[in-house]
Amino acid sequence: MPTFRAPRGTRDLLPDEAARFNRFARVARDLAERYGYRPIETPLFEQAAVFERGLGEVTDVVEKELFRIAPRTEDSEAWALRPEPTAGIVRAYVQHGMHTWPQPVRLSMMGPMFRYDRPQAGRYRQFWQFDVEAIGDPGPAIDAEIVELGLRFYAEVGVRGAEVLVNSIGDPVCRPAYLGVLTSYYRRRAIDLPPTDRDRLERNVLRLLDSKDPAMAAINAAAPRITDHLCDACAAHLAGLRAHLDALGVPYRMAPGLVRGLDYYTRTAFEFYVAGREGQQQAIGGGGRYDGLVELLGGRPTPGIGFGVGLDRVALVLDEQANVAGARADAVDSGDLGTLDVVVVSADPDDTVGRLRVATEIRAAGLHARADLGRRKLGRQLEAASRDGAHFAVILGDELATGHVQIRDLEAGTQRAVATSDLARELARAVKAHRHG
RNA sequence: GUGGCCUUAGCUCAACUGGCAGAGCAUCGGAUUGUGGCUCCGAAGGUUACGGGUUCAAGCCCCGUAGGCCACCCCA
Numbered sequence: 001m002p003t004f005r006a007p008r009g010t011r012d013l014l015p016d017e018a019a020r021f022n023r024f025a026r027v028a029r030d031l032a033e034r035y036g037y038r039p040i041e042t043p044l045f046e047q048a049a050v051f052e053r054g055l056g057e058v059t060d061v062v063e064k065e066l067f068r069i070a071p072r073t074e075d076s077e078a079w080a081l082r083p084e085p086t087a088g089i090v091r092a093y094v095q096h097g098m099h100t101w102p103q104p105v106r107l108s109m110m111g112p113m114f115r116y117d118r119p120q121a122g123r124y125r126q127f128w129q130f131d132v133e134a135i136g137d138p139g140p141a142i143d144a145e146i147v148e149l150g151l152r153f154y155a156e157v158g159v160r161g162a163e164v165l166v167n168s169i170g171d172p173v174c175r176p177a178y179l180g181v182l183t184s185y186y187r188r189r190a191i192d193l194p195p196t197d198r199d200r201l202e203r204n205v206l207r208l209l210d211s212k213d214p215a216m217a218a219i220n221a222a223a224p225r226i227t228d229h230l231c232d233a234c235a236a237h238l239a240g241l242r243a244h245l246d247a248l249g250v251p252y253r254m255a256p257g258l259v260r261g262l263d264y265y266t267r268t269a270f271e272f273y274v275a276g277r278e279g280q281q282q283a284i285g286g287g288g289r290y291d292g293l294v295e296l297l298g299g300r301p302t303p304g305i306g307f308g309v310g311l312d313r314v315a316l317v318l319d320e321q322a323n324v325a326g327a328r329a330d331a332v333d334s335g336d337l338g339t340l341d342v343v344v345v346s347a348d349p350d351d352t353v354g355r356l357r358v359a360t361e362i363r364a365a366g367l368h369a370r371a372d373l374g375r376r377k378l379g380r381q382l383e384a385a386s387r388d389g390a391h392f393a394v395i396l397g398d399e400l401a402t403g404h405v406q407i408r409d410l411e412a413g414t415q416r417a418v419a420t421s422d423l424a425r426e427l428a429r430a431v432k433a434h435r436h437g
Numbered sequence: 438g439u440g441g442c443c444u445u446a447g448c449u450c451a452a453c454u455g456g457c458a459g460a461g462c463a464u465c466g467g468a469u470u471g472u473g474g475c476u477c478c479g480a481a482g483g484u485u486a487c488g489g490g491u492u493c494a495a496g497c498c499c500c501g502u503a504g505g506c507c508a509c510c511c512c513a
Contacts, residue, residue, distance in 0.1 A: 008504065060511050064438065084513085113513080118438075121506065127513060196510075212509085261512060271513095283513060310513030347471045380466090382473035397471055410473070 009117075009125030017315065021128065024311050025110050027156050028130040032108035035149055037132055040107045042088035044114075045069060048080040054087035054297055056263025058203075065115040067125070081114035084262070085131040086290065086306055087297070093135050094299035103136030104304075110311075122281035122313045132287075133306035135294065140237050143268045143289065143305055144244035150272055150285060150307050151250065159317055161274050162284065163251065167227070167258035168238040169206070171266045171291065174231035179205055181224050189219055209257040225256045237267050264290040268305060274317050284317060285309035341431045342369040343385035346396040349375040354396050358405070358423070362394070365424040367431055386410045391434050392427065 006012055013021055032039065048068060055062050067081035082088050089107055092098075098105045110130045119125060132149060134142050147164055154162035170178055182205050190198060193208075194215055200207045209220055230238065245252050252270075260269045271286035287307025294302035344359045355371040362369040370388075372381045378395070385393045395406040399417055407427060408415035418426045 005504080065511080115512080117511070119505080120508090123512075129513065199510095207511090281512075285513065308513065313513055345472090376466095378471055379473055384473085386473050393473085395472075406472090408472075413473085415472085 009119035011124065020315060021311065024130065024157060024314070028108070028110050028153065031149065031153055031156065032132065037106040037108040040089060040092065040109050041111070042092050042109070044112065045079045045081050046088050046091060048078040050087050050091050050297065051080055051083060054090065054264060054293060055084070059262055061115065061261060065117045067114040067116045083115045084113055085109055085129060085308060086133060086293070089133050090135065090293050090297050090304065094294060094297055099136065099300060099302060104134045104142060105136055107133045107135070120281060122316050124312055128311040129308040130311060131306065131308045133304060135304040136302055138303040139268070139289065139305060140240035141244050143241045144248060144250065146287065146305055146307060147245065147252070147270055148248055148250050150287070150309065153309055154272065154314070157314060159274060159314060160321055162272055163253065163275060164270050164272050165255035165258050166241070166252045166270045167255050168230060168234055168267050169259060169265055169269050170226055170230055170234050174229060174234055178226050178229040181229060185224055192219065206259040209259060220257065227256055234267055241268060260286065260288055264293040264296065266291045270307070272309070277317070277320070281313060283310070284313045339368055340370065340388050340390045341367040342392045342394055342427060343388065343390040344369060344371045344394045344396070345378060345381035345385060347378050348396070351396060354400070358394060358396065361424055362427055365428045367427060382410070392430060394423065394427070
């Protein structure tokens with residue numbers, strides 16, 4: 001039993017997994033760049049009020065999941081680790097006067113988020129998101145761009161069968177009236193509601209719509225739909241989004257029960273899934289429009305939309321899909337596992353300087369090389385090199401006296417002597433041939 | 438935050454109704470001192486998650502704590 005371990009709900013990303021996350025970052029960065037979304041980095045913590053006000057005081061995220069930082073002094077302000085990226089980015093938008101930039105401001109970020117809830121597979125207290133925001137465009141064309149960008153990310157990262165569920169949750173003009181209609185609908189049936197759903201009736205009526213209780217299926221099927229109660233502007237917005245998605249050939253499903261957990265959402269709401277998976281932590285990403293958030297955080301009224309991709313869950317899905325297709329297929333195919341071209345070994349256990357010097361020279365030629373600096377016998381060094389995945393070994397031996405070393409092809413089991421002066425050039429050629437062969 | 442299941446070496450797992458804790462893989466070393474992947478031999482590695490209790494005796498039974506998992510709540 002180790003004395004210390006990673007805190008509950010957190011985990012170490014060991015090299016294979018960390019390399020995979022590096023690849024996610026690469027894909028995310030490329031994709032954002034191609035779509036014109038510029039990188040931004042905001043602090044991992046903010047004044048707690050940014051989240052309390054932004055996400056809503058009575059949301060679960062704020063009420064029980066916020067990772068609060070104890071004040072250092074009596075008068076220091078209350079901070080909290082970010083539970084989601086949008087509030088911080090919007091805070092930055094306001095603080096730095098981004099309304100003076102060409103609108104909309106397209107931004108992208110990848111990093112860890114923190115929520116103090118109970119861990120489960122695919123649910124961590126520290127988890128990673130790729131996030132994209134477009135602030136300053138009322139849509140709906142930008143909504144379609146965002147949704148399409150999200151689906152593109154899953155495809156490029158190797159997830160098969162990602163799909164998007166779309167809904168509109170109205171805006172301050174029409175949602176209050178709909179909530180009234182919905183509440184009275186459920187109140188009339190209160191005696192038929194399971195206990196948790198009776199609680200939800202008072203806390204957050206919308207949640208009832210996607211209750212998992214089988215007893216609710218019939219009641220929910222007959223419940224008034226928000227899409228039938230949208231004001232003209234919201235209805236037009238939704239129609240516009242659908243028209244754009246259709247025109248772009250983006251497949252999507254309407255989900256009348258889809259609700260989001262944060263107060264800032266208006267109109268467009270969507271979540272990404274992979275169909276047919278077991279377990280409950282199924283959403284692999286989600287987002288929506290937040291037309292009131294900028295104003296809520298002190299800016300002038302400005303519309304916005306964005307989404308976050310749960311990278312830990314993407315990794316989970318890739319593992320599941322790899323179990324069918326062969327372990328870590330995504331990793332091998334895309335070079336996640338890292339490449340090592342050459343290991344420099346020596347017959348002389350004391351010659352560490354020679355091995356370092358030669359490895360340095362090889363690296364200068366652009367190859368991936370490491371020196372074996374142990375005192376193990378030659379065979380062991382070659383064995384280790386082979387298991388590290390190196391294609392070649394450079395062997396320093398007696399030939400050094402005549403200015404030569406051996407280049408050994410670890411897969412073919414063949415080797416030849418070359419002059420040290422030609423080593424880098426010869427190796428570069430061999431590695432290049434190997435990579436393309 | 439609620440309920441349930443689980444925890445033995447780095448990993449995957451054994452150990453009859455309580456009776457001295459094992460294997461495979463991985464790691465390290467060796468098989469006459471410059472050549473690996475196969476094979477053989479050997480070593481190291483455990484307060485059986487942690488803390489109590491019952492018992493002559495606890496990995497096994499009881500209680501607590503921590504962690505993991507599952508279902509809720511909720512969400513990525």
